[in-house]
Amino acid sequence: xxxxxxxQPGGAQETVSAVAEMEVTRIHTDFKRVLCVPIxxxxxxxxxxxxxxxxxxxxxxxxxxTDKVAxxxxxxxxxxxxxxxxxxxxxxxxxGVKINEIVGNS
Numbered sequence: 001x002x003x004x005x006x007x008q009p010g011g012a013q014e015t016v017s018a019v020a021e022m023e024v025t026r027i028h029t030d031f032k033r034v035l036c037v038p039i040x041x042x043x044x045x046x047x048x049x050x051x052x053x054x055x056x057x058x059x060x061x062x063x064x065x066t067d068k069v070a071x072x073x074x075x076x077x078x079x080x081x082x083x084x085x086x087x088x089x090x091x092x093x094x095x096g097v098k099i100n101e102i103v104g105n106s
Contacts, residue, residue: 042077043086043097073100 046066058064073085074097086097 040077040079042080044075044077046072 046068048064048066050064054064073087075082076084076086076097076099082103084099084102086099086101089096089098
């Protein structure tokens with residue numbers, strides 16, 4: 001009796017599908033490890049140069065200017081790399097930042 005060489009339903013396709021699913025699971029598991037890596041997120045309102053004497057005089061209700069004009073976006077940095085720009089949002093009793101622009105790597 002000759003072996004049946006006809007394609008059985010789902011045979012090779014199921015094997016490829018199972019391998020692809022295992023690969024996706026492995027990638028997802030590897031990616032999960034990265035999700036818990038801490039990063040430093042900095043939201044920069046602006047910059048200013050001050051003299052040490054002026055800095056020592058800063059106290060409660062002190063005001064000093066930054067290089068940003070009112071209404072400009074804030075700079076958002078991840079690990080000291082500019083990620084994007086956004087604006088301040090007031091949400092009930094919290095302050096947040098709405099991202100308006102993602103800066104591409106050049």
